[in-house]
Amino acid sequence: MFRFICLSLFILGAAVAAKPVHTDRGLVEGVPTADNAITVFRSIPYAAPPVGDLRWRAPKPAVPWKGVLKAEHFSRSCMQAAASSLGPWTEEYMDQNERSEDCLYLNVWTGGTTGKRPVFLWIHGGAFDQGSTSVALYNGEALARKGIVVVTINYRLGVFGFLTHPELTQESGTHSSGNYGLLDAVAALQWVKANIAAFGGDPDRVTIAGQSAGASAVHALLASPLAKGLFHAAIAQSGSRIGNRQRPLVDVEKDGLRFQEVKRAGSLKELRAMPVYLLMAPVEGAVFRWGPVVDGALLPDTVAAIFEQGKQNDVVTLTGWCADESSADAKYGKSTSEEFERFARRLAGDLADEFLKMYPASTPGPSQIESARAQNMVSTLLWAQQRSAHSKTAVYTYLWDHPLPGPKRDRYGAFHSSELPYMFNSLGSVKRPWEPADSAMAEKTTSYWANFVKTGDPNGEGLPKWPPVDVNSAVTMELGERFEVRPIADAARVKLLEAILTRAMGAVGR
Template structure:
């Protein structure tokens, strides 16, 4: 029987975790997987952890990466945000939940990568808790990575000092370092380093896409779960313009160069984050555009479970009336405007409002994961499963209007509805049980199907059968498939 405190030997020393009240799951929170990326290590690839003597108590989350204080906004209540504290640059920690009774069990491993637009987020978010998945026989790992200016600053001086002559993708290098840590250490927690799945949502899903693409992560995982995000839209900058943005950033905070930037406090740096967005095509972590890497089959081979949500269109500005929306489409798409308006019509203001949300959903999220599913399925080397989350998440007051919103599927998929304060109904509990079983089965075997679950067909580009996850769970042709195909053709012709 497990005792309240469990000690595990890893490469850098001994760590102590704490068991649940029933003794079935042990969590280890705040394990360092790299040296603190501060002072001279700010904007450098993650460096090895300095080994420690004795036993390190790992019973609480490490600091979330440097970012603004979490404030609930739009559809995201506090359960979807990082804790109020700690927040800081010394953030390269990960967490492990395991139900293994010994290091010999070789349980499947899931590594969770959070979202937040590459500007925010952290592994301590309540809906990312790993206990429920551990109870399903999975070693659950959640990792931190640097965000914002600390994770993605490119600058000519940084490129010059780098042995790889690249800069800007430090957050992605943190993810690779965490995956290497898992490869080297997860067996001590009863996990199987040869059966690792990476998973993420939004920017975390885009990160998963980057990990599948980068040669630096070769051999570190065999399966991927990508929820609402990828990088097939060709809007990632290359190194040169990213360096220019970095030079402009340095000027905006009054820094003469890199030496000055490394002397500034984190708070001073956060005053000038304009123009620093996220991963770039740096020639090292990402040697080519991701669409090109996948196009020639150079990505790491993985089975893939991917999809997006029905109501996750995000508008960055006021809703346009029908006339203004049609004018925008005409200006943006030229001769193809008529085709676009066929699928995103604007006969009146109400229809135009919904079309703006649908177009936003399809361009920011749907098209990305759809393109990934199609290119990988057509190559035929690995299995692909696609979903559409359609459940209108219950809510009261302001939260009642958001439907199947961006991030809404996460607590269902990881069996964590209990962490979210919403008026859940029986159908939500049923969907949580179904989705978390699909996700757990996929992590274990690369196939989401299992006993007493509706059959989830392998995705084929010609049939376009996807799993609708809502009040009913059923396989159907993908909703809006013609619209996605039309937009893909338009974008392909204009790239």
Template sequence: MLTAFKRIPRTLPLLAIALITAPASSSDAPPTVNIAAGTLSGIHDARTGLDEFKGIPYATPPVGPLRWKPPQPVATWTGTRQADRFGPRCMQSPIYSDMVFRSNGVSEDCLYLNVWTPAHGANAKLPVLVYFYGGGFSAGDGSEPRYDGASLAQRGIVTVTVNYRLDVFGFLALPELAAESPEHATGNYGLLDQNAALRWVKRNIAAFGGDPNQVTIGGESAGSMSVSAQMASPLSKGLMQRAIGESGAMLGNLKPRPRALAERQGKDFERQVGAHSLVQLRAMDAQALLKAADKKDVPEFRPTIDGYFLPRSPEAIYQAGEQAHIPLLVGSNSQEGYYTALLDDKTPTLANYHAAMNKQFGAHAAEALKLYPASNEAEVKASATTYEGDQFIAFATWRWMNVHRQTGQAPVYYYYFVQPRPAKRDGSAGPDAGSVHSGEIEYALGNLAGNTVFAWTDADHRVSDLMQDYWANFIKTGNPNGAGMPEWPATASKDGGLLRQVIGVDTHVTVDRNAARAEFLQRTDPNAHL
């Protein structure tokens, strides 16, 4: 199911990012907005011309008796609340070395969002992007500079980043929690947080100049998986009009846990920490719970088919055409995985490759080797890298694209991002061979300048400008195309494959013929019955 998320941090070289961000400059009179809960005071950035509002609460802090409860409406306040700095990030361990935060520490009190807007007043009716961060549902934060909303906001979009509960705090499932729930549901508190944020946007975004009826949801990795789940959930229908998924979906081999399994794992965890009741669990120190959840023998806390937010698996919902019928821009990168993971760091010989594929597929190994062929060391590296990328996240992304294309009654724009990051500025590493997992984020959101680890070239900036234009056009119209840009057709069958946009220095349309690989992985998935 989601074991790949546990494997990736240990097997892929996650690159540390050193980011230098200057404080926003403020005018004498900070911008203010009136929302349902009260008045907010933000920051006007004279360099960008944007108004920024950070650390806005969208729900009551989920602490004490509200731990493992669906998000509750935020309390109103009197006077003016300062929204000039990021709120705390949700409880998490520092497991990803490429995450840099501007947030105010770590806390269970973390249900905050951030808004960048080019509008200086209400009712401008600008399109809106709500972006969910990645991090395997175990880490991440809306303050990360790679998700900064300023660049897209300068293209006429009200941009929002959202914090949501993670790990054991976001996804613990227990029979006792279901028993106290009016909907008899348990787990998925992090996904319910995202839904609450979308409802907040629907109610309040006009005050920031956004159009509540022109909302695009987007995200990368676990954030992209979240987008696929929000589209599937009956609770979120009508809250978004378009969707962007960057590498990830809750279909294929990344489907959510069955509720019975999630509840068994929750009971095992309860016993491990020595708790005998919900009262005791809710009274436990948050850091102690997080430390216990991070032990190697504890299954990862992940989304669940809870019968409420997800009445059935997303796979079944999409196959039945019951998802939100909205345009989807979706794709993955050229190096989502790396051959060393499959070979367990052994030499990339044909013998080692065949042994590894036999271990993975057993009786299906011969078929796998036809789909991921190799006759020399270079081909072993290429095919093993392709397989690892598919198995990690590209296959699930393909599955989402293909099923929504068939049943979603809306255009799908499918991409393949190939631009490798350049050499590091300090000379410690050369350019990546391909576009690694998460490598597209700074390009798509316009945040290359905030990442000072890499020696970005003019070519990188050109690719970023084009990608931002595609993303911005899609957010505004549901179609990424625009004047003077390489044409990006909606996905459709052609010449035995599907049309797909290759995005990089040479951006062009190709015919993707990877359906056989995806169908093989679907058929041989050991968790296909779940």
């Protein structure tokens, strides 16, 4: 009987609603976990719905509401096409939600509404045209249990988030257009600044973090004067390298005019009035890629140029790569000798013979894989070296090299985004044959990330030492198979790849 009473009290306790929290727009009520340790608030509006005349405008403040907003379910995802191929990504990696233009909502996981916990704000990946906070593995509960407040945000994607157009530029008031998805991220950070204290968060200790396109967004925010003072540390997963360049507004506006033409719209007004399904309908022979642009406002110049001028938001940064970033490509590790040699000569030019001695075409598969891994890490080292000239803050780099378990483990290895279930410690959200070793890896990885959010340093009690980058030492932190410092490659390979990549960057212009 005593056991039954205790169990009943536990169930009743778990069902007790969290106390409503005051935000600057109204009251919001979250949902506690079964043990009442964490409360999650889903679908809090941080900006007005960008619909009607607000389509392709900077985000406006959210509309105040009366009563208590029940933050129980994820909002609809931002408009995007259905994924055409899962590749190595099981459904837990992909958006499975309904979609809408009314999508500017965020979610908060917190251990309490008092105190001043550091804040982790997550920007999802997806090539700026896919993704959502409702993706299963972005569950912030485990990170929140480490003593931080977790915030995940939706932001406008594809043509809705990044259309540039001369009429948009003219009407903007800042003589800019595009980058609406990034302006959404700035608005979310402003919401955090104004409201996160009510959720037990510290607005003066905010870390922005993102993976893939999310990492590109992090770099844009690092370079943006509009984000100044809104964050204090940064994490960029799969996205720090030399040579990234954003196109100037005057060039990208031509894409907007071409988009208007293929959609047979006579003006921007007609585009704004066009139904979503027509805007998103593919047109044969017309392919558009949407993303950040040098708009003169959010990005006054390219990210690289802003860093070279020392005008960036100089905060401590953690960044790295997965070992098999390109394994979704059917040719990854499967090039013929002839194909790999052609690739080497295109890449290395007059250094190709030296490159092929180190990465022989006689073993094209292993050579392709090993050279790809080394190129990513050397590119990040060069990025860190360039950054160091105008930065006072530290950088921590890593290589994630643990292949996810499952039937395609050998095919895809440590694929692009394979670190995410470990970083969030959301293994239970991803249907794979996890083993105890995976749980141990997730615990260590989540601890490193939480420590970084708390202190700007991933190190902590019981964890292998992770040193900051020394730009004169070609090493990085290995995460996954082992947790230890490792060389990027031997000295000769690093020197050669530095020469090849630096020259390639110079060829496309700095």
